[in-house]
Amino acid sequence: MTAQPGRRRRADELRDAIRGAVLAELDERGYQGLTFEGVARRAGTSKPVLYRRYSSRAEMTIDAFLPSRMGRPPATSNGPLRSDLIALLDGLLARVGPDGVRIFRGVIGEVEDATVARVAAQVLAQFAEWLTDITDRARAAGELGPGTIPPRVNEAIVALARNEILFVLGAGRPHDSEGLVDDVILPLLRTTTRAPEIS
Incomplete structure (x- = not known):
């Protein structure tokens, strides 16, 4: 994607072009092959523009990757x-995928604690927020108690x-969303939302 000659892009247009370029470069070259030069060329901008926005390629990756994976719910909730809980986990795992795990592992070694936090x-x-949408609907349907989820x-x-x-998807093992939901998440939600007993 390149800018039209003689036309200055708005800030949001430039941001979207950069994010798209970062994701495309990650897809083609992986995190190890990601460079400011490659992103600038693909986005139709310059390296100084990128350096003004990002202190490192890790920051640039985070800015592009998070909205692409977390910008919308990974599954519908009905x-x-x-x-709904199984679909949420399955959708998130599918959206991140093995490539996302590799990107995360590359980024995490290059950022300071404040960025991790x-x-x-x-x-x-x-x-x-996604979980609250699901649990609010479940509470209205009588599947959970009235208590607030801590x-x-x-x-x-x-x-x-x-x-x-x-550690499961990233290790190449099949994930078990159903087991997580049945054995841990549902019991936890039901216990913490249960109405207090009147003595």
Whole structure:
């Protein structure tokens, strides 16, 4: 994708061109082959423009990769609760895929703790939003109790998904969304939303 000669792109157009170029370069060359020069050429811009926006290729990758994987729900949610949870996990695993695992492993070794914390918070917030849509619907349908789901429960479910992505999918083993949902996630949600017993 290249800019039209003589036309200055708006900030959002340039951002989208850069993100598209980063994803295309990752697809063709992998994270190890990603360069500022390659992205600039593909996006129809210059390396100085990229350097003003990103401190490293890891930052550039995060900016492109997160919206492409977390920008929209990975599955539709129409109930029942179990089906929605399985579809959410399966959709997320499919969207990240083995290539995403390799990209993550490359990026994580090149960023400081503050960036890791920022990305983790973004992922948690987005996943919690998707999960809330599912659990609100399930509560209205009587599949969950009236209690509020504690933030730690959302964090635990995200940690389970992250483990499945990095150490199951990333190790080339078949993932087990149904087992995770049946053995861990559903019991956890039902227990934490249960109405308190009146003594």
